[in-house]
Amino acid sequence: MRRFLFAAVFLFLALNAAAAEPRIERxxxxxxxxxxxxxxxxxNAFDAPEFEQALQSGLPTGFTYxxxxxxxxxxxxxxxIATSTIEVISTYNSVTKEYLLNYRRDRKLVRSETYVDLASxxxxxTTIEEPDLFSIGGRRAYKMVVRARADVARGFLLYxxxxxxxxxxxxxxxxxxxxxxxx
Amino acid sequence: xxxxxxxxxxxxxxxxxxxxxxxxxKDPRFIVALPLGIAxxxxxxxxxxxxxxxxxxxxxxxxxxxxxxxxINLLLILGILFVLLRAVVKLVLERARGILGSRFRSKLVxxxxxxxxxxxxxxxxxxxxxxxxxxxxxxNTPVSRVLENSSRIAEAAENRAGEQARGAARxxxxxxxxxxxxxxRVLRHVSGYHAIDLVGAYREGSLVRLIANPRTPINExxxxxPKYFEEVMRRGELRKxxxxxxxxxxxxxxxxxxxxxGQVAMAGVFIPITISRMIDENLIAYQNFRQxxxxxxxxxxxxxxxxxxxxxxxxxxxxxxxxxxSRRITVPVQALxxxxxxxxxxxxxHRIDVTATDEFGILxxxxxxxxxxxxxxxxxxxxxxxxxQRINARLDTERxxxxxxxxxxxxxxxxxxxxxxxxxxxxxAMRILQLxxxxxxxxxxxxxxxxxxxxxxxxxxxxxxEPRPRELTLTRGGEIxxxxxxxxRLETGAETRGWVLAIEDSTQLVxxxxxxxxxxxxxxxxxxxxxxxxxxxxxAERIAKKFRNDDSDLPHAVEEGCRTxxxxxxxxxxxxxxFSRFARMPAVHLRQSSVAEILQQVAxxxxxxxxxxxxxxxxxxxxxxxxxxxxxxxxxxxxLDNAIEATSSGEIVLAARRxxxxxxxxxxxxxxxxxxxxxxxLFHPYFxxxxxxxxxxxxxxxxxxxxxxxxxxxxxxxxxxxxxEIEIPA
Numbered sequence: 001m002r003r004f005l006f007a008a009v010f011l012f013l014a015l016n017a018a019a020a021e022p023r024i025e026r027x028x029x030x031x032x033x034x035x036x037x038x039x040x041x042x043x044n045a046f047d048a049p050e051f052e053q054a055l056q057s058g059l060p061t062g063f064t065y066x067x068x069x070x071x072x073x074x075x076x077x078x079x080x081i082a083t084s085t086i087e088v089i090s091t092y093n094s095v096t097k098e099y100l101l102n103y104r105r106d107r108k109l110v111r112s113e114t115y116v117d118l119a120s121x122x123x124x125x126t127t128i129e130e131p132d133l134f135s136i137g138g139r140r141a142y143k144m145v146v147r148a149r150a151d152v153a154r155g156f157l158l159y160x161x162x163x164x165x166x167x168x169x170x171x172x173x174x175x176x177x178x179x180x181x182x183x
Numbered sequence: 184x185x186x187x188x189x190x191x192x193x194x195x196x197x198x199x200x201x202x203x204x205x206x207x208x209k210d211p212r213f214i215v216a217l218p219l220g221i222a223x224x225x226x227x228x229x230x231x232x233x234x235x236x237x238x239x240x241x242x243x244x245x246x247x248x249x250x251x252x253x254x255i256n257l258l259l260i261l262g263i264l265f266v267l268l269r270a271v272v273k274l275v276l277e278r279a280r281g282i283l284g285s286r287f288r289s290k291l292v293x294x295x296x297x298x299x300x301x302x303x304x305x306x307x308x309x310x311x312x313x314x315x316x317x318x319x320x321x322x323n324t325p326v327s328r329v330l331e332n333s334s335r336i337a338e339a340a341e342n343r344a345g346e347q348a349r350g351a352a353r354x355x356x357x358x359x360x361x362x363x364x365x366x367x368r369v370l371r372h373v374s375g376y377h378a379i380d381l382v383g384a385y386r387e388g389s390l391v392r393l394i395a396n397p398r399t400p401i402n403e404x405x406x407x408x409p410k411y412f413e414e415v416m417r418r419g420e421l422r423k424x425x426x427x428x429x430x431x432x433x434x435x436x437x438x439x440x441x442x443x444x445g446q447v448a449m450a451g452v453f454i455p456i457t458i459s460r461m462i463d464e465n466l467i468a469y470q471n472f473r474q475x476x477x478x479x480x481x482x483x484x485x486x487x488x489x490x491x492x493x494x495x496x497x498x499x500x501x502x503x504x505x506x507x508x509s510r511r512i513t514v515p516v517q518a519l520x521x522x523x524x525x526x527x528x529x530x531x532x533h534r535i536d537v538t539a540t541d542e543f544g545i546l547x548x549x550x551x552x553x554x555x556x557x558x559x560x561x562x563x564x565x566x567x568x569x570x571x572q573r574i575n576a577r578l579d580t581e582r583x584x585x586x587x588x589x590x591x592x593x594x595x596x597x598x599x600x601x602x603x604x605x606x607x608x609x610x611x612a613m614r615i616l617q618l619x620x621x622x623x624x625x626x627x628x629x630x631x632x633x634x635x636x637x638x639x640x641x642x643x644x645x646x647x648x649e650p651r652p653r654e655l656t657l658t659r660g661g662e663i664x665x666x667x668x669x670x671x672r673l674e675t676g677a678e679t680r681g682w683v684l685a686i687e688d689s690t691q692l693v694x695x696x697x698x699x700x701x702x703x704x705x706x707x708x709x710x711x712x713x714x715x716x717x718x719x720x721x722x723a724e725r726i727a728k729k730f731r732n733d734d735s736d737l738p739h740a741v742e743e744g745c746r747t748x749x750x751x752x753x754x755x756x757x758x759x760x761x762f763s764r765f766a767r768m769p770a771v772h773l774r775q776s777s778v779a780e781i782l783q784q785v786a787x788x789x790x791x792x793x794x795x796x797x798x799x800x801x802x803x804x805x806x807x808x809x810x811x812x813x814x815x816x817x818x819x820x821x822x823l824d825n826a827i828e829a830t831s832s833g834e835i836v837l838a839a840r841r842x843x844x845x846x847x848x849x850x851x852x853x854x855x856x857x858x859x860x861x862x863x864x865l866f867h868p869y870f871x872x873x874x875x876x877x878x879x880x881x882x883x884x885x886x887x888x889x890x891x892x893x894x895x896x897x898x899x900x901x902x903x904x905x906x907x908e909i910e911i912p913a
Contacts, residue, residue, distance in 0.1 A: 050477065053476075053477050054474075054477040054478075056473065057470055057473035057474040057477045058471075058473070058474055059474050059478065092470075094466045094467065094469075094470040095424070095426055095431075095463045095466055095467070096424045096425070096426060097422070097424055116414070117414070120414075154481070155480075156480060156481075159315075159480070159483060159484060159487060160484055160487055160488060160491065161253060162249050162250065162253060162484065
């Protein structure tokens with residue numbers, strides 16, 4: 001009986017560990033001429049069946065990405081240079097069988113696209129590339145760090161208190177690029 | 184100067200004074216504002232609840248609504264916690280400070296909260312659970328299956344049209360993939376063969392050829408965007424649905440040949456609005472249902488939040504009401520307890536200044552009345568006490584004065600009770616009675632002893648009749664003392680009754696009087712003896728002379744001389760007898776006697792003694808008195824003797840009457856009367872107005888009356904003459 005109990009607990013823990021959680025991947029930041037381009041991807045975001053169910057039901061569904069660029073200070077609090085919030089919200093139209101994706105940066109609509117293919121939509125929602133997102137001016141890029149986090153879902157604490165379910169902060173150093181600025 | 188609000192604060196607790204709080208609550212503005220405020224709050228809550236019912240699921244699951252609801256709940260929770268903590272801290276502080284009524288208030292608040300809080304929380308938990316279960320049930324009912332099936336039917340209808348378009352597009356694409364093909368013929372063939380509403384071909388995103396059913400609203404249809412064709416080129420085929428006012432177009436595009444050629448074949452089916460609307464409604468209904476399903480938890484949270492808001496509002500109201508009501512109850516109780524304690528500390532001027540209209544008002548009124556009564560009684564008691572102290576001080580002074588007087592008076596004063604217990608005795612009494620120390624609480628008969636028999640007899644007879652002063656001769660230790668004793672009733676209330684005995688030591692006075700009396704007696708005796716001696720001497724010298732001269736008249740002279748000598752010697756003898764009788768006055772022997780009989784006996788002695796003078800008796804036959812009859816008879820004889828001598832003619836009246844507690848005997852004569860100057864010394868020994876009187880008659884009368892503890896007085900008789908009146912206590 002005790003062995004069975006241990007086995008059950010082990011199985012439960014193993015399954016939990018195997019369940020992939022959403023996370024920020026491939027975070028990269030490049031600085032060129034005082035401007036920082038940020039790109040990253042959100043993995044495992046569509047794994048939750050609730051997410052896809054919500055998406056297919058026509059609810060506006062999406063992610064909110066929080067991106068910060070900070071200057072690391074040893075033995076002290078980091079100096080936040082700038083922050084940015086990107087929202088990708090998709091709404092499914094069951095009549096036309098299309099997905100409308102709204103892409104907002106810092107509350108401003110950047111683009112609005114229609115997708116008929118869920119895979120394309122996934123790609124568009126989870127792959128972020130923001131050229132020249134931050135301006136660091138004359139600051140030295142190698143001292144800068146970009147970090148990103150995504151709010152992937154909304155939950156309730158004690159069935160009552162609304163809270164966002166987010167990924168862990170992902171951090172990367174800003175690399176300096178020698179490429180010419182985009183014109 | 185404006186009122187300082189801090190003046191209304193309790194110096195100990197820092198809170199408003201109970202009286203001020205209740206006075207504030209009696210303010211008409213407060214009385215009007217409170218129900219209006221409650222009514223307004225109730226209206227707002229009711230309005231919000233009604234509006235909440237009307238909120239759509241989208242609105243209820245709105246993030247902002249949830250945020251607002253949660254913040255309202257948070258504010259309410261914080262408000263409840265603040266009010267609760269504040270009340271708890273206040274109660275704890277009040278209990279720590281020992282403020283009266285705090286324990287009662289704690290219990291009251293706890294009871295209120297327990298009775299209100301527990302049901303509300305249970306109701307909230309039960310209702311929330313019911314709500315969550317009900318929401319779960321909404322999505323488990325057959326409705327979801329019906330909606331899903333209808334949605335699938337609608338989708339199947341659409342798919343069928345789409346598949347029809349896809350088949351046509353595939354045929355077009357296959358034909359166009361062949362070399363040298365007539366595009367127009369192919370399109371017409373496919374359009375006719377498949378009875379399809381729209382067929383067309385595109386190259387590089389541009390329309391090459393399009394054939395449409397003229398009965399369809401082709402003008403509502405817009406060209407697909409370039410991105411669409413890019414997607415078709417990438418994926419090989421792609422369906423597109425367009426909705427217009429006339430109906431719905433389902434187009435399907437298929438890449439022609441390899442991707443590099445850029446040719447796309449397209450076919451479309453038009454679904455009229457009457458059918459497409461039903462399809463879309465089914466799809467939308469199911470979509471809405473799925474939206475709700477996916478937002479089930481949010482919906483539950485929002486409903487629970489809304490319910491929690493109402494519950495917390497109720498809790499807040501209940502809590503506030505509990506504190507308010509408990510304060511309203513405990514403030515008068517606290518004031519009463521405080522007042523009772525103040526009263527117990529002796530501050531009777533304290534009044535409860537709390538306005539209450541219910542039973543507490545009656546209680547406070549009764550308390551204030553009681554305090555007023557107590558204050559009045561206390562003031563009266565204080566005044567009485569002060570008066571008592573003044574009286575005691577005065578009594579002490581008087582007692583000291585009296586004690587000093589008593590201790591320093593020459594008369595002996597003894598106070599004793601009816602049981603003959605000595606209450607006080609002064610120094611003079613102790614000296615007179617030769618006592619060593621104050622015999623307080625001893626019996627007076629033990630003090631007096633057998634050797635002071637007269638005083639003992641006087642004391643013993645005190646209760647029998649009205650006490651009168653007495654002269655007593657006391658012998659103690661071989662020493663003779665002449666004292667004058669008088670007694671007075673001691674009336675000091677019901678408990679202590681007795682006598683005050685005054686003993687006047689008149690030994691020296693009596694001795695002086697005796698010396699004076701003896702001197703007077705010697706002088707009078709010498710005078711009285713001298714008077715007869717002169718005729719005797721003259722008679723003897725005359726006889727001797729006659730005898731020497733051998734006078735012929737000698738016999739006559741002898742005879743006359745002898746007669747004179749005999750008369751004078753007889754007179755001397757009478758005088759000696761009188762003196763002897765006066766000196767040998769016997770003690771009185773009192774006994775019950777008939778006064779009328781004594782008077783009759785005396786009157787009979789003097790009947791017809793003197794012509795023209797009659798003696799009559801006027802006395803009740805049954806008049807009895809405790810007297811010595813012999814002595815009284817003797818006294819009356821002396822008085823009647825004098826009256827007959829003084830009366831030439833007329834009636835002498837012997838009268839006797841009982842007057843109050845005394846026997847009154849009078850002797851009235853119509854004689855010549857007594858001059859005023861003689862009345863004072865009439866009873867002195869040896870005073871006489873008669874030529875041959877001894878002056879002892881009235882002195883004897885006076886002595887007899889005195890021995891009877893009576894008095895004798897002389898008055899002018901209204902009919903002329905004199906009237907002697909004797910009064911003897913009986």
